[in-house]
Amino acid sequence: MSLVVLVVACEIEKVEIPRPDRALALHGVLSASAYSQVVLLERTRNGSVSVRAPSFDLEDPLGSDSGIAEPDAIVTLTTPSGATLVAKEDITELFGTGSGVYRFSLSGSALERNGTYRLSVLTRAGEQLAAETIVPGGVAAVTAEPRTFDRATDEIVLEWPESRSARSYLVRIETPFGPRSFFTDGTRVRLGGDLRNSDADGLPRVFIPGFPQAVTVSAVDSNYYDWFRSHNDALSGTGLLNRVRGGLGVFGSLVRLRLLDLNVVAPQREAAAGTFRFVGTPAEVSSTRYLSLELYVESAAARGDQPDALTGRAVKRLSLGEAGCGLCGVLGSASNGHVELQFLSAWSARDTAETFVGELRGDTLIGTYRGAGGVGRFVRQ
């Protein structure tokens, strides 16, 4: 039906409308595995700020995401024992980042399981927010369990102990196309290599060869569960379950029960698959950005006029003082010897740093970089 509406309906009018009032929005989660607890405070959008394509900065989640940060609020947390903690805003004078990011010096290990924590916010304008959460029981998984996961043959059966006062369990798998996450009431989940990501456009596979992928299972409280399972209907703007008094948002808590760090691999039987190393003159070797490639045929083409999908990783030469990944994700395609690769800024399919277009001649992959220019020549190892 939506398709029909898209085909038949059209825009017949576009008018500017007055800006409505802005409300306070709060995002806060107490995590038993975090070094400190963070609360984000911002304003709802009312057409006063344009959202730009973000270059996301973990240290500045509001500012780099075009959020309308609410600075200079007094944010306090009352522990089950009655102690009151005051959060400190992350804002830095030099870069102006961290506005609206309020941090409590409270280690997750100090969170009292099954205890009630009360959050209070007082803004400069005198507005007040209040919310509380009961931290679920359970032992936090602090360190990751590393595993190599062959997508073709392996499966993961994750189990975890039941957590007292947990409303539900959140299973989340990081992927280059966005995470696959879901709630379950059970204490077991099976993750096969052919699992599809129903949270991402196009239903790609969850496990992508060449990529490191984290898998977490967290016990969550009812606030977290209700906020993240609900959504507002786009037309009526209703449906979200909000338990923050005086504003909108969530103040929840979670205990990360399992943390797996998967190195996803797959068989490399196809011509375009394998490990390739850059070769060239000493000058070329010293200047090339990408030193080696590990490529997999992620999916064979379903139609003759389309290429196979490639994935993998690349070893990248970092310039002096350059931040970023030394080992980065690669997505691409291969068709009749023609190869196109997108070198990612890190591991997200959303951020491409460079594109390589070339041909596979025997065991040699040769081509040019679209961004920086220059020739790249990789030989299968």
Place this chain on the structure above:
Amino acid sequence: MSLRRACWSIAALIAFAPARLVSQDARPAVVAGRVLVRADTAATVPASGVTVGVVGTSIVATTAADGRFVLASAPTGARTLRIRLPGYRTTDRALRLVGGDTVRVDVVLERSVQLLSPVRTDARRIEAELFQTRPNISTVVIEAQAMAGVPRVGEADVVRVVQLMPGVVARNDFNTGLTVRGGEADQNLVLLDGFTLYNPFHLGGLFSTFMDATVGGIELLTGAFPARYGGRLSSVLDVRSAEDFRPGVHTTADLSALGATARFAGGFGGGSGAWSIAGRRTYADAMQSIFTDDVFPYHFHDLQGHATYALANGTRISVTAYQGRDVLDADLASFEADSIRVKSNRGRWAFDWGNQLLGVVVAKDLGARTTIEQRLSTSGFTTRLDLGSGASTQRSEVRDIRAAGSLRVRGDVHDGAIGYELVAQRIRYASGSPQTETTLFDLTQRPVTAALWLDDLWQLSPRWLLEGGLRAEALSGRSWAALSPRVSLKYFVSPQLALTAGAGRVTQTMQSLAGDGALRYFDVWLASDSFIPVSTAWHWVAGAERRMGDAGSVRIEGFVKRYDRVLEADPSEDPQVRGDEFLSATGLAYGVDMIARWQRRSGASGWITYTYGVSRRARDGRTWAPGSDRRHDLNLVATRPLAKYRLGARFNFATGTPYTPIVGGVTRRVYDPSLDRWGTGDPEILIESLGGAHNSKRFPVTHRLDLDVSRELVVRGATVAPYISVANVYNARNVFVYLYKYSTDVPTRRAISQFPILPSAGVRVAF
């Protein structure tokens, strides 16, 4: 007494009910005779199933297989005998009946000249007869010929015609759901030959499941319905299959912009039986693959069969079967490349939904005045969604086995019936992920509902008709039982003018999770149980109806519908918790609706309907108008032959329905438990709309003119009728929804249109 035992008791009560419920006149007249029909060969053959009745009374009989009938207790005096058979000209005979005498009447019925609708009911006559013989409150019979003249949108659709009836409001152009006198779309009991269809729509409500060629007639009851109907709060729409008793095989084929329909039908058993099978399939998917390299992953189909046969002993058997399915099955990896060049890593989307129905009716005349009928059916509606080959699945299904029966006894002043209905349902609503072996929810219900009803039409005097009824219902799983009285009254001010009034209590034990949105894909049904209460309402109707000759009529009715309890889907329900699926509210709907019809065999025909309605819901001290609340709704429909052409037009003017304005957006930030950080930029920023006061604003008025031109040609013995329809001829800019944008520094509101100017063409071939 357990519910199951109670149900058997109801059945036994029917079986041993007294054969005569009413007293009889001591010296009635007797009318006996035989009805024949003229076949294509010009020979005459006996006609079974012909309705023979005395006009202005409830005295009626049906001819047996040999065409014979007897009216054993006909009233004396100057009377008109009316003989009706679908597909044949209705015939009247004037009689003077004397008490104790027997009058013999033999009739030969001639075939109707309407080539393309040879088997359709003559609603004009039926309406006139109903006007005289029943209170007939809030009832509209729609003539097939009138439906054929209404401009179509892609495909002729009887439910779109129903939307043009008084008291019925269309939510928008994209939705064939019926909003009847302030009720929601799930409050309509939709029947095919008396059997329940749970979701009679395709393509998310854009088309109904009824193929135009298979429809023999429609009866719509919008309020205060008789006691034999139950289970829904707002209306009853009974669609009857067309029956073609002509010998041989007769074919009708429709080609439209949407799809192709074929129907094969004919008579058998020397006119004692009729059969038909029909099928329809959309072909956009096939056309796409022919002309492009891309795929269009959607189609729907319908299959319908119907047969009826009259045995020599006065027993009539009818069978109706229907199966339809919408299929949206896409292998996303096989889509043509566009801006996204690599699609081979994409998964499969499988989504299908549809109805299945099989029903049998056995009816037998026990003498001239008594008819016993037994119905047995199974009906179901299922949906299945599978994202990513088992990564995420959801399914819903409702299946029932239904037994119903009635015993009807017709007297001179009373026409009484007693009946029962026993329904066992299986309902399942589940979601999960087979791939991860997790279950989000899995709800199974097995309710059993039982009903016993009593209905009596009492001709108090030549001026007064009273129809009273009582419906007793019970539902397992909730220990719920209720008595629902129904009453309607008609007073003839003159033979052409009547005043009517009616009232009744209605209940609904099946509830839909579809919600109150502008788009309604399909209903996901749950039954009332210990968590979900039964919805109840009262109808109050008063009006007047005037006949103007045989072809014209005007009816105006005022209505009040008070919802003691009405349920709406809870948009925030927790799938892992029972009991929060619905929110309960009270409600009130009132208004006035009017229809003026002009139905002639030739020349211009049409109707005008106008509905003024007010609908309110209330909960926890808060009052709001539901999304379907439309204050004024005017429809003008006209068809007119012009030389060799038939012109059809439809104009609608309607005030706007309520909507909730969006007053901002909130950024949904996601906590990443693997990094213990707020947001990673992945997933991309999501801004959710924030609603203002619920349904506090209204869309602007809408208006639309549709035109239709068709012509009938005879080509090598076949009748060929091409047509062109244009919806929204002058391209009125009617608003469907508003989309708000607060993610720029200039907030904007965009209006998205309903149908723009939308031409379509097709052809019907009959031979």
